[in-house]
Amino acid sequence: NAGVMQNPRHLVRRRGQEARLRCSPMKGHSHVYWYRQLPEEGLKFMVYLQKENIIDESGMPKERFSAEFPKEGPSILRIQQVVRGDSAAYFCASSPRRTSLAYNEQFFGPGTRLTVL
């Protein structure tokens, strides 16, 4: 059973370009989370999605950032008109569909390291 997959692993963009980061959750997982780790800073929650629904986007910047998790295919984190401050490691995690009130463990992908020139 493959783990959480993210691609690309490294992405270089010039200011003003668009960045698309992809996350394929573990097989059987229907919940996806995106986290950002700025240089020399801790991890911060960005967005939580289930298939075709955004559940919580309270950590996502209001402008230029969007996320989706379509019925088919990977989850996409999209950053439009990137700026240098967007340079960071972006991690995706997935968890299975909840069958009870218990919290399900999250499993992390290897991350995408975005560098904005």
Place this chain on the structure above:
Amino acid sequence: KNEVEQSPQNLTAQEGEFITINCSYSVGISALHWLQQHPGGGIVSLFMLSSGKKKHGRLIATINIQEKHSSLHITASHPRDSAVYICAVIFGNEKLTFGTGTRLTIIP
């Protein structure tokens, strides 16, 4: 405010030493993760726990719900244990709130 604090921020020890990393949080939680991150690397979930104690190899994680405190212990530490260890909690909803991490260096 939901907060997570870790200590120490940095820890250097000799190979073979017993290591303890601490995590405190401000309010009740649903669960707590201990994560490991190597420099430039991905994140590995070591433990998820909501009560008691878990052990995996040389790693032990404990949590005291009443005290709002968790510890990660490493026995017989080894240079390959050198990494950043991160405590992350769920404050009732699904998203993780992270501590600032403890940078562990084990010297041969």
